[in-house]
Amino acid sequence: MTGKLLPQTPSQTVGPYFAYGLTAVQYGYANTQIADGAMAEQSLPGTHIRITGRVLDMDGKVVPDAIVEFWQADSQGRIADGKNTGNSRFTGFGRQGTGPDPENRFVFNTVKPGKLAPDEAPCIAVIVLMRGLLSHLYTRIYFDDEAAANATDPVLQTVPESRRATLIARTVALNEYRFDIHLQGADETVFFDV
């Protein structure tokens, strides 16, 4: 941390009016977008899964103007970052606004990520942005059907046991998971200082 030459540029909120810039197709604007919730085409190898969830505020009210971003490995644990051996048909990045869905959910159709290291559990990095949030939040999605791997995951182990459940997506149907993001309250999601 020593010897930094340049100070970081401060963060600001994404604000309420991001949709025609960041999620234009999803919201029906005449513009393109770099990524959406359809992360994996059907022929992509791996277990195809759906993850849905809502972002909930202090009062448990659903946030209808959040953006949620996913970053993950493919089913074989490969990251498509251009340096490691990625999968050219899978960018590993998804982006969804919570506005268009009738229940203000985010809906990601993707493949279940493989492990990035032998001691790590399959997981998805999540970035959360919204009006009212001055700096984005980082969290992680783990899976409730990976109990053995979760038990040794080094990041999950740094989280107090009483709060680990907030990071684990719950199976609600075959290959379909639920992951709600609670900004506050008894079930406040664990957010990381990444």
Added chain:
Amino acid sequence: MTADNSSKRDWETHPPYNFPAYTSSVARSPRQPLIPIKHRLLERSAPVYGHESVGPLDNDLTKNGSKGGEPLGERIIVTGRVLDEDGRPVRNTLVEVWQANAAGRYVHKVDQHAAPLDPNFLGAGRVVTDEEGRYKFYTIKPGAYPWGNHANAWRPNHIHFSLIGNTIASRLVTQMYFPGDPLLNFDPIYQSAPVGARERMISDFSLDVTEEGFALGYIFNIVLRGRNETLFEA
């Protein structure tokens, strides 16, 4: 060198999550402290959105929303470099921008401000940095607009920026402001960043960037978290 040495978010630079002067931050900020984690591959990597992700008009907001005419307002050029904390250029990285039109109105459907939409202006663009980390786009100077945060509240002129950079840990969403804007003194979003840091979000007017007879020029340099850790990984 281990991931322990990766750069952290500088909390003397960034706003606190709960900043009551910005009313909506209260209900939408976490109460538990963030839990620090060592960077692993997931945090040390990022998706690749290079030149192939940008269309030919994406860097010209004066043209990319045109329905055959020119947008109204003051044409400007915004350029600058995206650098890491060691001053190295962040190359081939995507910069996404969006903004209000000259009248202070966003195309977004939830914007109810009674100012006119401009049929020739969308207000969103994308550009990829070059080998020196430089980006440049043409647009219209955005107008100020009222909002509901407090009595007689107005947002200063600003352009929203979204970048990911070399790793998802360097993700930054920020706003670029304009020099000399009197509304900065009254804006809780701008003021949520600490004194000494918030000024980094104000662009500089530049006569060198200004194109004679065409458009005023502004420089906005962006410093993303992180250093080129791959140098140390071998």
